[in-house]
Amino acid sequence: MSEKSFDTLAVHAGEDRTQNHGAVSVPIYPASVFAFTDADEGAAIHNHEKEGYFYGRLGNPTQSALEKVMAELENGEGALAFASGMAAVSASIFTIVKSGDHIVAPGSMYSTTTNFFQYLHENFGVETTFTDAANVENYREATQPNTKIFWIETPSNPLVRITDIAAVAEFAMTKGIKTIADNTFATPFNQRPLELGVDLLVHSATKYLGGHSDLTAGLMVGSRDIIDKARLSTTKLFGGNIAPAVAWLLMRGIKTLALRMERHNANASVLANMLAGHAKVQEVFYPGLKTHQNHEIAKRQMTGFGGMIGFDLGSFGAAKLFINNVKLCTLATSLGGVETIVQHSAAMTHAALPPEQRAMAGISDGLIRLSVGIEDVDDLSQDLEQALNAI
Ligand SMILES: *Cc1c(COP(=O)(O)O)cnc(C)c1O
Secondary structure, X not given: OOOOOHHHHHHHOOOOOOOHHHOOOOOOOOOOEOOOOOHHXXXXXXXXXXXXXXXXXXXXXXXXXXXXXXXXXXXXXXXXXXXXXXXXXXHHHHHHOOOOOEEEEEOOOOHHHHHHHHHXXXXXOOEEEEEOOOXXXXXXXXXXXXXXXXXXXXXXXXXXXXXXXXXXXXHHHHHOOXXXXXXXXXXXXXXXXXXXXXXXXXXXXXXXXXOOOOOOOEEEEEXXXXXXXXXXXXXXXXXXXXXXXXXHHHHHXXXXXXXXXXXXXXXXXXXXXXXXXXXXXXXXXXXXXXXXXXXXXXXXHOOOOOOEEEEEOOOHHHHHHHHHHOOOOEEOOOOOOOOOEEEEOOOOOOOOOOHHHHHHOOOOOOEEEEEOOOOOHHHHHHHHHHHHHOO
């Protein structure tokens, strides 16, 4: 990380006032094609011997500006921007595995990533062992001679489980296994996995990085060699790069990331404690609580505990009553925006998983996922309280 504080970097990362007539906001380049001055230049840019742009699917100056910002914020050598988080997730995996390879991944994580690993197994002969990622030993035990990737998602979606990033990365290194971390929940404000030793990280920028529930995007950040390999293979062949206007909107969102995360962290901490003391709540999952299984690891690898809380109301009926009674909170399935969002995992985000897999992922019928926004914390607390009292 540069010597500037993260808060300053969030505002100024990637900045170059000598470009674009000094425009303080990076211009949007909608061009899908870029002209060459002569045949030699055309050939050089095409062959990646000279820096430049030639076709929209392979990037444009607005996309490059965003990639520069994210590489700086995550302290990586390079970045790639995608049309969605899943485009980044799938591209990162296809950049590293081939058929016959093996992956180790958390048994409880973002459900579409779980679905993607199953799809890889059924269609491409890449098998994934799902394990309890809260215990590093399990990655070690699940390793096979053909293991190529350790997937990490910490804090995980939706149970905010914590994986010891440095310990997993350290073991992976001794085996030549690549580690990929999904840093969506933490954001670089709270956690920088590359500094803890992972090879690559991905983001659903749809969530905190965008921050306003008004865009869909993904990012991959890592070492120069993996990013270059991805740029020339998976991103070029699958064609999932971000649209220029979305790249611009995302850069605008990122400028307030530090300010927003500070409030998300503070509000979530107050609400997690309030919920933990409430008679209608059976269990609260929040890495900032001393009762969290891996609180000490979270404290070591995170500078804040984030805005995501899971809590169990004991039954499907109680969870349904709760979400039908919130007034200020929005009932929706995304997260990371300025507005507080609640959802019922068993009936919504994780409904696509068969019941036994849902059980393995720890998604109980009464689980509520709360994405704490940046509203006044007393207003939020009152809303939760009155909805809990309706149970
Ligand atoms: C939402 C999410 C994704 C997928 O991102 P999209 O932008 O929806 O494609 C991946 N990982 C995590 C942890 C998420 O929350």
